[in-house]
Amino acid sequence: MTPTGKLITTGEGRDLVLVRTYRAPIEDVWASVTEPERTARWFGPWEGDAAPGATIRVRMSFEEDEPWCETRIDACEPPHRLALSMSDASGDWRVELLLAETAGVTELRFAHHLAPGAPLAEMGAGWEYYLDLLTAAREGAPRPSFTDYYPAMKPYYDALT
Template identity: 50%
Template sequence: MSVRPTGRVFPTATGADLVIERSFQAPIEDVWASVSEPDRLARWFGRWSGEAGPGKYVMLQLGFEKDASPCRVLIESCRPPTHLAVCMKDDHGDWRLELTLEQRGDTTQLRFVQHLTDPGLVGDTGPGWEYYLDMLIAAHGGQPLPDFANYYPAQREYFASQIVAQQVAGADG
């Protein structure tokens, strides 16, 4: 099975932003619950524990990564049901992530952003976030979860080529 990548990479003053969007035929509060409640988040990403709130840390145990150690997640901003920004550190580096939800009629639009200080990593991280956001879609809809093998390494070149194209455009500018 081939899964088409949808993410885009945009240069920033400090690196690059990986941006991926998804749409849900559901109310914003329901989608918010899927990304913020421990039991619902565990269905597609991992389970968190602790006292949540802006400026506080929770512990996150990823549910679909082999041998993943729990990691501390700083909640930088939380404005239910529209915005969540977190920073986490694990064995693979620092992760600055944002989710923004917007209700548009009967549809909720999710915008995911990973702020990358090293844009060269997008070839490895982009496919993973495509996978996790498709896991969210599947878990939210009660559908079978996708297989990571359909995302990585198949999508690696797509994401890596966006960085190369930006570098070439920057050199020409």
């Protein structure tokens, strides 16, 4: 696996940004990241009334013990932008998914707005893994193994800081 994440300095701090592209209409990719039966294939199912400002529960199906985490929907602008704040045992996370389609190809730009002192190597490898799970789910391909991502990607992400 080749790491793809970039560390970008913003006016508010640092963002870890990863990009994936799909030969698919934007609405189909949007469904993959928002519909509970489709998110279950690569991240985990969710439950609750989804709306901007609402909090849903997401089951992290590919983590040890498959924990549930509270997830606030900060923004939802179908089919282009989804911003979420999550809380779990490892802390609070703010992420944003931005989608754009050109000529039948949809780009998914994933940004994790990093908190100071965030463990970049673990987060980078983790998001690479989850986004590759998304790709595998969309393509009907075998799921990757997290052991192929971490600690193998640690030197790459350590070098970004």
